[in-house]
Amino acid sequence: FRGVEIEQAPMEQEDLIVVGVSQLGSESGWRSAHTLSIQDALTKDAGYFLILNNARQMQENQIKAIRGFISQRVDYIVFAPVIESGWETVLREAKDAEIPVIIIDRMVDVRDESLYTTWIGTDTKEEGKKAGRWLERYLRKMGRASEEINIVVLQGTLGSTAELGRTKGFCEIAEYHDNWHILEQRTGDFTATRGKEVMWDMLRRHEDIDILVSQNDDMTMGAIEAMQEAGISFGEYGAVTVISFDAIYDALELVKKGWINVDIECNPVQGAYIDKIIQRLERGEPVEKSYVVEENVFTKENVEKFMDDRTY
């Protein structure tokens, strides 16, 4: 995306609120929508000078960017942490510099909550549970509730909130079912390319896959390509039932076509929240410690009425 270099806020911008944003990367359609939503909200017209840095999936790049923001004395630091662990030191540096930190999308795992001001994100564990609950209902509806069910899971970036939450949430439901067998869980790094490669490999090693749980739409699309190339049928009338996460527009098209059976929504439109929170802080008003964005579940039955409004 645009604005990958850290720019210096020019002097004449003094009346603008300077916000340093460390985005974790540009791995997925969801991520592009997330970045765009930030750029749309933190505009000059709205009173902001936005410094946006793309960390390209590397925690050390994020730490470097945040240190850069601290030495530039930005007014706010906003960041989407690539993984949960390892943030204590740099967050303490920001706190010592008295720069408020707003965490977005994924979460950090820190003991001391005072190291950040607030968090805006989604309930990824609940998303995982929704996938599990959908599968329960689906198997019941298909008369397969007591069949042996073989599941493979394409996980996102290991150690990221989205991966940890979705894995945990789905496993919690799976534990109730002795006949659900998770054959393998492997990371596809939230990208289409890795999703395809890993799915290829899993298809080669497991003969009888009933369910694919893919923790984002990009990996799902890669996995679909792998199944097509391997001559394995999938989706509504196929051998492999496909469960996906995110619900970006291109994936909703596939839900409509019956290629993806269900897509658990994850909402990337978080920019307006950042703006609202900063405005509150500017007025000296209190903010909540966390803001969780609302989300839906899409199947062929309900998908169409949501597609018109979807901008990403």
Ligand code: GYE
């Ligand atoms: O699901 C995936 C992205 O952290 C919720 O990251 C986000 C996830 C999203 O790469 O597509």
